[in-house]
Amino acid sequence: MPSTLNGIPASPGRAGGRVVRVAEPPGEPAAAPEPVDPVAEAARIAPAVELVSQRLTARAATVSGDAREVLEATVTMVGDPALLENAQQLVTGQGRPAARAVWEAANQFAQMLSAMGGYMAERARDVHDVRDRIVAELLGLPAPGVADLEAPAVLVASDLAPADTAGLRPGVALALVTEQGGPTSHTAILARSLGIPAVVGCARAWSLGEGAAVTVDGGTGEVREVGTLDEAAAFAAAASVTAEWDGVGRTADGHVVALLANVGDGPGAAKGAADGAEGVGLFRTELAFLAATEEPSEVRQREIYTAVLSAFAGKPVTARTLDAGADKPLPFLSLDGEPNPALGVRGLRTARVAGNGSGVLDRQLSSLAAAAKETGVALKVMAPMVATAEEAGWFVQRCRAHGITEAGVMIEVPAAVLTGDEIMREVDFVSVGTNDLAQYLFAADRQSGPMAALNDPWQPALLRLVGMLGESSARTGTPVGVCGEAAADPELAPVLVGLGVASLSMGSGALAAVGARLGGLTVDQCRERARAACAAADPIAARRAVAALDG
Numbered sequence: 001m002p003s004t005l006n007g008i009p010a011s012p013g014r015a016g017g018r019v020v021r022v023a024e025p026p027g028e029p030a031a032a033p034e035p036v037d038p039v040a041e042a043a044r045i046a047p048a049v050e051l052v053s054q055r056l057t058a059r060a061a062t063v064s065g066d067a068r069e070v071l072e073a074t075v076t077m078v079g080d081p082a083l084l085e086n087a088q089q090l091v092t093g094q095g096r097p098a099a100r101a102v103w104e105a106a107n108q109f110a111q112m113l114s115a116m117g118g119y120m121a122e123r124a125r126d127v128h129d130v131r132d133r134i135v136a137e138l139l140g141l142p143a144p145g146v147a148d149l150e151a152p153a154v155l156v157a158s159d160l161a162p163a164d165t166a167g168l169r170p171g172v173a174l175a176l177v178t179e180q181g182g183p184t185s186h187t188a189i190l191a192r193s194l195g196i197p198a199v200v201g202c203a204r205a206w207s208l209g210e211g212a213a214v215t216v217d218g219g220t221g222e223v224r225e226v227g228t229l230d231e232a233a234a235f236a237a238a239a240s241v242t243a244e245w246d247g248v249g250r251t252a253d254g255h256v257v258a259l260l261a262n263v264g265d266g267p268g269a270a271k272g273a274a275d276g277a278e279g280v281g282l283f284r285t286e287l288a289f290l291a292a293t294e295e296p297s298e299v300r301q302r303e304i305y306t307a308v309l310s311a312f313a314g315k316p317v318t319a320r321t322l323d324a325g326a327d328k329p330l331p332f333l334s335l336d337g338e339p340n341p342a343l344g345v346r347g348l349r350t351a352r353v354a355g356n357g358s359g360v361l362d363r364q365l366s367s368l369a370a371a372a373k374e375t376g377v378a379l380k381v382m383a384p385m386v387a388t389a390e391e392a393g394w395f396v397q398r399c400r401a402h403g404i405t406e407a408g409v410m411i412e413v414p415a416a417v418l419t420g421d422e423i424m425r426e427v428d429f430v431s432v433g434t435n436d437l438a439q440y441l442f443a444a445d446r447q448s449g450p451m452a453a454l455n456d457p458w459q460p461a462l463l464r465l466v467g468m469l470g471e472s473s474a475r476t477g478t479p480v481g482v483c484g485e486a487a488a489d490p491e492l493a494p495v496l497v498g499l500g501v502a503s504l505s506m507g508s509g510a511l512a513a514v515g516a517r518l519g520g521l522t523v524d525q526c527r528e529r530a531r532a533a534c535a536a537a538d539p540i541a542a543r544r545a546v547a548a549l550d551g
Contacts, residue, residue, distance in 0.1 A: 003207070003208075003224075003225045004222060004223070004224045004225075005177075005202050005203070005204055005205060005207075005208075005222075005223040005224075006202070006221050006222055006223070007177070007178075007199040007200055007201050007202025007203070007205070007221045007223065008181075008182060008183055008199065008200050008201040008202070008221055008452055008453060008456060009183070009199060009217075009218055009219055009220060009221040009456075009458075009489075009543070010176075010181070010182075010183050010185075010187070010188035010191060010192070010198040010199060010200040010218060011176070011188060011191035011192040011195075011196060011197055011198035011218045011488075012192075012197065012218045012219040012488075012489050012490050012491065012510075012513065013175075013195065013196070013197035013218045013219070013513070014197060014215070014216065014217050014218065014219070014235060014236060015154065015174040015175035015196075015197045015215070015216050015218075015236050016154075016174070016213070016214065016215040016216070016226070016229075016231070016232030016233055016234070016235040016236040017152055017153055017154045017174045017175070017213070017214070017229065017232055017233070017236070018151075018153050018154065018211050018212065018213060018214075018229060018232075019153065019154050019156050019208050019209065019210060019211060019212045019213075019214055020149065020153035020154070020155055020156070020210065021156050021157070021206075021208075021210050022145060022146055022155055022156065022157035022160065022164070023142060023143075023144050023145060023146075023147065024144065024158065025132035025135075025136070025144040026132060026135050026136045026139055026141050026144065028103060029097065029099035029100045029103055029135055029138075029139065030097065030100065031096060031097070031100050032097070033097070034095035034096075034097075035091065035095065035097060035098075038091050038092045038095060039092060041091050041097065041098050042087075042088040042091035042092050042098065042101075044098045044138060045084060045087050045088055045091070045098050045101070045102060045134075045138070046084060046088075048098075048102075048134050048137040048138050049078060049079070049084055049134055051137055052078050052130070052133045052134050052137060053075055053078040053079055055133075055143075056071055056074055056075045056078060056133075056163055057071075057075050059071055059163070059166070059167045060072050060075060060166075062167070063166060063167065064267035064268060064270070064271050067165075067166035067167070067190055067193065067194065068166070068265070068267060068268070069264050069265065069268070069287060070162040070163065070165075070166045070186055070190060071162075071163055071166045071167070073123070073126060073162075074126050074129060074130060074161075074162060074163045077123070077126050077127055077130045078130050078133075078134075080109070082109070083105055083106060083109055083127075083130075086105040086108065086109075087101040087102045087104075087105040087106075088101070090104055090105060098138050099135045099138040099139050102131060102134045102135055102138065103131060103135055106127050106128070106130065106131030106134075107131070109127050110124040110127040110128055110131075111124075113127065125161070125162065125185075125186065126161075126162060126163075128161075129145075129161035129162065129163055129164075132144045132161075133145075144161075145160070145161055145163070145164040146160070146164045146167070146168065146173075149169075149172050149173065151172075152171065152172050152173075152174050153172075153173070153174060154174050154175045154176075154177065154214055154216055155168075155173055155175070155176050155177070156177045156178075156205055156206070156208050157176075157177075157178050157179075157205075158178065158179045158180055158205075158206060159178050159179065159180040159181055159187070160176060160178055160181075160187045162186035162187070162190065165186065165187045165190040165191060165194075166190055168190075168194060168196060170194050170195050170196050170509075173196055174196075174197075174216075174236070175196060175197040175198060175199075175216035175218065176191055176196060176197070176198040176199070176200075177198070177199050177200075177202050177205045177208070177214075177216060177223050178198075178199075178200045178201070178202065178205060179201070179202055179203065179204075179205045179206055180200070180201065181200035181201055181452065182200060182201060182451070182452025182453075182455055183200065183452065183455055183456055183457060183485065185200060185452075187200060188200055188485070189485060189507070191218075192485060192488045192506070192507050192509065192510055193507030193508070193509050193510075194509055195509040195510065195513075197216050197217070197218030197219075198216075198218050199216055199217075199218060199221050199222075199223055200452070201452045201453070202221070202223060205223070208223070208225060212225055213225065213226050213227065213228055213229045213231065213232045214226065214232060215231075215232050215235040215236070219489070219490075219491055219543070220543060220547075221540075244516060245276070245511070245512045245513075245515035245516040245519060246515075246519070247276045247278075247515070248278075248515075249278055249503075249504075249515055249518065250518065250519065251497065251518055251519065251521055251522055251523050251526065252519060252520055252521055252522050252525075253522040253523060253524075255497075255522075255523045256502075257497050257501075257502065257503065257504060257518055258278050258279065258281070258316075258481070258502065258503035258504070259276075259277065259278050259503075259504055259505075259506075259511055259514060259515050259518075260277055260278055260279045260280055260281030260282075260316075260318075260481075260483075260503055260504065260505035260506075261273075261275070261277035261279075261280050261281065261505065261506065261507070261508040261511070262280075262281065262282040262284070262483060262505050262506060262507055262508075263280055263282070263283055263284070263308060263508075264283070264284040264287045264308075265287060265304075265307070265308065266307035266308055266310075266311070268308075269283075269307075269308040269309075269310075269311035269312065270311045271508055272311070272312075272508040273311040273312060274508075275508035275509065275511050275512070276508075276511055276512065276515075277312075277508050277511055278315065278316075279312055279315040279316035279317060279318075279378075280308075280312055280315075280316070280317040280318055280319075280505070281318050281431065281481055281483045281487075281503055281504070281505020281506075282318060282320055282431070282483040282505050283305075283308055283309075283317060283318065283319040283320060284320060284323070285305070285319050285320060285321060285322060285364065285368070286320075286322050286323045286324055289322060289324060295360060295363070298363050298366060298367045298370075301363070301364060301367035301368075301371075302367045302370050302371050302374075305319070305367060305368055305371035305372075306371040306374055306375055309371050309372060309374075309375040309377045309379075310375045312375075312377050313375050313376045313377060314376055314377070314378075315377060315378065316377070316378040316379075316380060317372070317377045317378065317379055317380065318380040318381070318382060318408070318429075318431065318481075318483075318505075319368050319379065319380070319381050319382070320381075320382055320383075320384055320410065321348070321351075321361060321364055321365070321381060321382070321383050321384065322347075322350065322351075322360065322361070322364060323346070323347050323384040323385070324346065324347075324350055342439075342445070346384075346385050347383065347384035347385025347386070347410075347412075348361075348383040348384060348385055348386055348391060348395055348409075349385055351398075352391070352394070361398060362398065362401075362402070365381065365398060365399060365401075365402040365404060366402050368381060368402075368404070369402045369403050369404055378406070379404060379406065380406035380407070380408060380428070380429065381399055381404050381406070381407055381408070382407070382408040382409055382410055382429070382430075382431055383395040383408075383409050383410065384409075384410045384412065384433070385410065385412060385413065385436075386409040386410060386411075386412075386413070386416055386423070387413045387415045387416055388415070388416075388419065388423075389419055389422035389423045389425070389426050391409075392409045392423045392426040392427050393426040395407060395409065396426055396427055396428075405428075406428045406429065407427060407428055408427045408428055408429035408430050408431060409423065409427055409430055409431075410430070410431055410432075410433050410436075410483075411423075411430050411431065411432045411433065411437065411469060411480075412432075412433040412436035412437050412440065413436075413437070413440055414437070414440055414441055414465065417437075417465045417468050417469055418468075420468060420469050420471075420472030420473075421472045421475055421476055424472050424473065424476040424478035424480075425476055425478070427478060428478065429478060429479050429480070429481065430469065430473075430478065430479075430480050430481070431480070431481040431482065431483045431503075431505070432466060432469060432480065432481065432482045432483070432484060432501075433483060433484045434457050434462065434466075434482060434484025434485065434486040434487075435455070435484045435485055436484075437462065437465065437484070438454070438455045438456075438457065438459065438462050439455060441459075441461060441462060441465065442454040442455065442459070442461075453539070456539040457484070457485065457486035457489065457492060458492060458533065458539035458542045458543055459538075459539050459542075460533065460534055460535070460536050460537070460538070460539070460542055463495065463499065463530070463533050463534050463542070464534050466482070466496060466499045466500075466501065467499040467500065467530065467534060469499075469500070470499045470500020470501060471500065473500050473502070474500060479502040479503065480500060480501055480502060481501060481502060481503035481504065481505060482496050482501050482503070482504055482505070483505040483506075485506075487504040487505055487506040487510075487514070488506035488507055488510035488514065489510075489514075490510070490513040490514050490516070490517040491517070491543070491546060491547070493514045493517060493518060494517060494518060494521050494525070494526040494529050494530075494546075495526070495529045495530045495533045495546060496530075497518065497523070497526040497530075498523070498525075498526035498527040498528070498529050498530030498531070499530045499534075525549070528549060529546045529549055532545040532546055532548075532549060533545060533546050
């Protein structure tokens with residue numbers, strides 16, 4: 001009897017096709033025998049590292065936006081001098097075979113990142129991917145991950161490395177199903193940006209056999225094994241009949257909802273503009289800093305920002321100031337180690353706690369203002385990790401000092417929701433980062449597989465917080481947007497609008513689906529969906545309650 005599996009919805013859409021199981025990593029290499037010539041054995045590591053780096057660099061050159069950012073970050077991990085040096089020393093000093101030495105050195109690096117928490121903990125998965133690719137090369141085994149697909153297929157894996165997901169082609173990779181991962185994992189984020197349906201955290205996904213015919217519903221998390229490929233194709237064909245989006249964000253009765261793009265670099269901004277974004281709701285400026293050993297000059301920052309802003313001349317662009325701190329350590333910010341980085345000095349706190357942080361913020365604001373003047377965008381700037389109205393007011397003053405007239409804050413901390421009226425009276429707008437807000441609301445690390453269900457954006461408790469912000473917005477007249485991954489879900493977007501959200505920012509690949517869905521509903525229908533979702537007991541019930549309103 002065909003089986004039905006349920007996982008966590010990670011990227012909306014429906015697909016059907018044959019299963020291709022993704023090759024597993026080579027596993028832990030043996031610690032023996034000791035090499036006869038340790039120097040020669042150690043010398044094998046650098047060429048393997050270089051070959052893996054070249055392959056990933058070549059793949060990065062074929063993509064843009066979020067996918068390119070992830071691949072380039074992985075390439076940086078491959079080329080880390082400390083990783084290479086530590087592995088070589090394990091060979092020459094402790095007699096490890098080359099593959100085993102890479103395994104141990106990479107694991108030490110990954111453990112260090114995991115202990116740091118937050119953003120750096122997210123990089124641990126990248127290190128494991130790098131480790132597996134280098135080990136496979138040293139052992140003469142096929143590279144782990146996704147091979148070139150000869151025909152369209154549904155990919156099934158224990159997990160997918162970010163580098164694998166980033167290189168996928170929509171239409172060839174019909175859908176992704178993984179046993180591990182959560183809705184804010186790199187796999188999920190990239191799948192959404194590429195428009196590929198995905199279900200993660202799907203127990204027993206590995207039971208789906210190679211070549212089996214399956215259907216995947218990325219909106220409900222359901223994966224079904226069906227009798228034939230024709231049945232799978234019919235499921236996908238029925239789902240593909242959707243309304244067209246005319247490029248204007250609005251409901252069926254004309255209520256305006258700005259549909260914006262999340263971007264991090266020039267190519268990503270160009271893609272967002274090409275996909276029809278009405279502006280940028282989240283420009284992640286920290287990507288200009290994370291690979292830097294010293295603070296980029298104002299001239300360099302201006303160049304980087306101009307490359308992004310120029311794609312949206314005449315349109316609104318919201319830049320988030322440096323989202324760094326203990327969990328994203330930067331050499332030029334003198335911050336001491338913290339026992340719990342996720343609850344430490346990050347975001348706007350770096351400018352107020354670190355000795356030279358305020359100077360970094362002022363130079364960034366100056367550079368953003370200059371780039372906006374040069375490109376003609378309507379610049380809006382917001383600060384991350386704001387918890388109080390006093391912090392919000394301080395940031396607005398810094399923006400005004402640099403001639404920035406639209407200043408806002410990210411809502412990522414439950415305290416900021418509870419004092420929403422006070423904060424909104426200090427700022428010109430607020431934007432909800434649903435990923436971090438869920439993490440802090442549920443005390444559940446967004447990168448923890450076992451905690452993935454708690455970070456589901458359909459959690460009624462999370463939606464109720466967004467509703468509270470909508471009420472604060474109505475009282476104060478300060479608009480509220482959402483720039484977390486929740487905005488990319490075509491079924492959740494109407495719920496957010498019904499809760500009082502005025503703008504939605506997402507990976508640009510989701511714009512058309514979200515725009516078409518909103519265009520088919522009135523504001524009252526969005527509010528009805530919001531009430532149904534918030535009244536539900538859990539995320540599954542919330543999805544079902546909203547789906548039931550479609551009849």
